[in-house]
Amino acid sequence: MKGAIMARALRPKDRETTAARLLDSSVRNSYDPLLDIDWDAPIAADKGFLPPEKVSLYGTELWDRLTPEQRVELAKHEIGSVASVGLWTEIVLMQLLARYAEGLDPRSPHAQYALTEIGDETRHSIMFGKALTRFGVPAYGPPRLVRRLSPLFKAVVGGAAMFASVLVVEEMTDRLQRSTVDDESIQPLIRMVNRIHVIEEARHVRYAREELVRELLTVRRPMLELHRTVTAVVAVSVANILIHPRVYAAVGIDPRQGRAAALANPHHRATRRWMAEKIVDFLTEVGMIGGPSKLLWRRAGLIG
Incomplete structure (x- = not known):
C-alpha cells in the first residue's frame, strides 16, 4: 500500500524535526486578527464576496432572474455560510487536538505544536465570527442533525480517520479561500481574512x-476500511453543509428550491469537485480512499 511505503520513508525523528520547523514558522508567520485586520474599514461598494462562478446558483435559471445586487448579496451569504461552518469545524478540531495532545509528552516539539495549532484555531474562530458580524450575515453553521451527531463523532474518532477528516475540512475550504486572496474584485476584508x-x-x-x-503504518485492513468510511462520511457531510439552504431566502428564493437547483447545477458540482480535488488526490495516494466507501465519494460528486 502506498501509504505504508510513504510512512516508512518518515523516520521517527522526522516527527520532532517537522514540529520544530512548524513552531519556528509559527513564531515568524502568525497573525493576530484583532490587530492585523482593520475591522472598521468600509465595505467596498464595487467589490464582490465570491467569484461569481463559485456561487452555487451560477449558470442556473434562478441565477438569470437575479439582479446584479442580488447576486452580490447571495455571494455574501454563501461566503458567510462557509465561514460559519468553518468556525464550527475549527472548534471541533480544537477539542480533538486537545484530546490528542493530552496523550503526548509535553516536552516534545510535536506536542507543543499541537497546542500551538489550538491557539491558531482559536484566533481563526474569533476572526470568522467578527467577519460574520461585519458583513451582517447569520451564523448559519451546520444543520441541527449534524450538531446532534457531533458529540458521538468526537467521542469515537481518532487515529487515521481523525487526521484525514481534519484534512478534508481544511483543504476543501482552503482551496476556495486561495482563489480569492489575489482577486482584486473581492472585498479587501475577505481577502485579508482568507x-x-x-x-x-x-x-x-x-x-x-x-x-x-x-x-497508516499500524492500520490493518479491517480497521483501514473503518477509517476510510468515517473519512468518506465526513467528506460528504462537509460538502453538503457548506452552503446552508437559508442563504437563498436572503434573495427571495425558497430555500428548498434554491438547494435543489444548486445540487443539480453542473457548475456547482464542478466547484465541489474542484474544492476536493487536492485532498482526494492525496488521500487516494496514501490509501485512504478505496474499497466500498469510495462509492460515497463518487455519489457526492467529489470524485469522477
Whole structure:
C-alpha cells in the first residue's frame, strides 16, 4: 500500500524535526486578527464576496432572474455560510487536538505544536465570527442533525480517520479561500481574512498529512476500511453543509428550491469537485480512499 511505503520513508525523528520547523514558522508567520485586520474599514461598494462562478446558483435559471445586487448579496451569504461552518469545524478540531495532545509528552516539539495549532484555531474562530458580524450575515453553521451527531463523532474518532477528516475540512475550504486572496474584485476584508487563514492553515495541513501517513503504518485492513468510511462520511457531510439552504431566502428564493437547483447545477458540482480535488488526490495516494466507501465519494460528486 502506498501509504505504508510513504510512512516508512518518515523516520521517527522526522516527527520532532517537522514540529520544530512548524513552531519556528509559527513564531515568524502568525497573525493576530484583532490587530492585523482593520475591522472598521468600509465595505467596498464595487467589490464582490465570491467569484461569481463559485456561487452555487451560477449558470442556473434562478441565477438569470437575479439582479446584479442580488447576486452580490447571495455571494455574501454563501461566503458567510462557509465561514460559519468553518468556525464550527475549527472548534471541533480544537477539542480533538486537545484530546490528542493530552496523550503526548509535553516536552516534545510535536506536542507543543499541537497546542500551538489550538491557539491558531482559536484566533481563526474569533476572526470568522467578527467577519460574520461585519458583513451582517447569520451564523448559519451546520444543520441541527449534524450538531446532534457531533458529540458521538468526537467521542469515537481518532487515529487515521481523525487526521484525514481534519484534512478534508481544511483543504476543501482552503482551496476556495486561495482563489480569492489575489482577486482584486473581492472585498479587501475577505481577502485579508482568507490570506491569514491560508498562511497559518498550511502549517496545520503539513502536520496532519505527516501524522496521517505515520498512522497508516499500524492500520490493518479491517480497521483501514473503518477509517476510510468515517473519512468518506465526513467528506460528504462537509460538502453538503457548506452552503446552508437559508442563504437563498436572503434573495427571495425558497430555500428548498434554491438547494435543489444548486445540487443539480453542473457548475456547482464542478466547484465541489474542484474544492476536493487536492485532498482526494492525496488521500487516494496514501490509501485512504478505496474499497466500498469510495462509492460515497463518487455519489457526492467529489470524485469522477
